[in-house]
Amino acid sequence: MSAVEPVRTIVVLAKAPEPGRVKTRLHGEFTPEQAADLARAALEDTLDAVAAVPDVARVLVLDGEAGPWVPEGFHVIPQVEGGLDRRLAGAFAETAYEFEGPILLVGMDTPQLAPYLDVDMARHDAALGLAEDGGFWAIVLPKGLKDFYTSLFHGVPMSEPTTGAAQLERMREFGLRVQILPTLRDVDDPDDASAVARSAPGSLFAAAWAEASGADSPSGLRERALTTPPGEMLP
Template identity: 30%
Template sequence: MKPHLVIFAKEPRMGRVKTRLARDIGKVPAWRFYRAMLADLPKRLRGKGPWRTVISHSPDRMKPSLLRACADGYVAQGGGDLGQRMLRPACYLPTGPFVVIGTDIPDIQPHHIRQAFKLLGSHDAVFGPAEDGGFWLVGLKRHPILSNPYRRPVRWSHPETLADCLANLKGKKVAFLETLTDVDDGRSFRRWRENR
C-alpha cells in the first residue's frame, strides 16, 4: 500500500500552458515559469518520502519525454472535467492513498506531502487550500466512490471551488494543510517573485 504523489502536467507548449498568466505577463515569461516549475517540482519531491511520484500528463498521446521531468511513472490524464481527471488515479494506481498536485505552486515542499499522507491515516480526504478559493493539493484514501469530492458539479477556477468540493464530502473526515498561493495571474506572479 505505497502512497502515490500524482503531479498533473501539460505538454509545455507556449500558448497552451498558463494562459491566464500569459495574458498578464506575456506568453514567453509564462511559458518559462511553467517550464521551470515542471522541471523543479518533481525533482524537489521525488524520493523525499515513502511515496511513488507519478506524472499525469495531457494530452494523452504525448510522449512523456517531452515533459523533461523525472518521475517514477507516467500516465495519461484521460478525458472529462478536472474532477474526473483528478479522481482517475484511483482506477489505475495500486492500492493505497494518493495525493494530487499541480505545477503552479512554487512553495510546495516535501514536508507538505508527508503531512498530507499522515493526515490521510485518520481522515477521508485532505486539502491544501489556495488563497484564491481553490486548492493546491487534494488527497484521498482509496475509496473514491465513498469520498468523492467531485460527485456533484464543482465550479472550477472559481472562488467557491474548495467550498463545492467540501459540500460533496459532507459527513466525511476532512483535514487541511496550510494555505499556499497558486501562480495563475500577474498579481500572484509578482508577489511570488518579490518573496523569493
C-alpha cells in the first residue's frame, strides 16, 4: 500500500429510504413517511456531495432497491447480510475487488459532510471520522484483500458509544497510521435532525426537516420553545 496515494474511490453505505425501514428512531415525532423523506433527503445530499468530488470512482453499497435518487455515475452494489461489522467489511471487500484504493466510506446520516470529503492521505495509511455519539461517520482504508477487511471489522462492537474508539484501536493494532477527521453529528433522533438541519441550511435535508416539522408537529412546537424568548410564546 502507498501512504501518499490519494483517495481513489468513495463508497456510500446506505439503506433504501422506504417508510418503516429507515430512521425508525424518528417515529413518534414524525410519521414513517416523514422519516423516510428525511432519510431520502440526507441520502441525496450525501450522494450529491460525493458526485461533486473529482477524479474518484463512486460506489453505492445499498440495502434495498435503487431508485431515481441515485445520480448518474454511481456503481450500485448490494450489501452483504449480517451485522454492521460484516456489512462494512463486505462493502470494502466488494469495492476493492473492482476499484482502486485508498477507499473512503461514508454513511447516509451526515448530510452536512460535503466540506469534509477532501481527505489528504499524504502522511497516513487510513483515516477515521468520529461522530458525536461515539460512532464514526467516515473511514478510509487502503486497497486490500477480503481477509484484511474481515479482520479489521469483525467483532468491533457497533452502534455503541465506544464504537469509534474501538474501531480506531483495531486500526492501530494493524499498524495503520490513522488520520483523525473532523467530528460530525449524525442523524439518529429528532434532536440530531434539528441540529444537523440548522448546520446545513441550504441542504435538501434542511428543507425536508422544515417541511416535516411544521408549527403544529411535536418537533415544531419544541423548536419554537427552544428558539422563542421567555414570555413571547403564543398560546
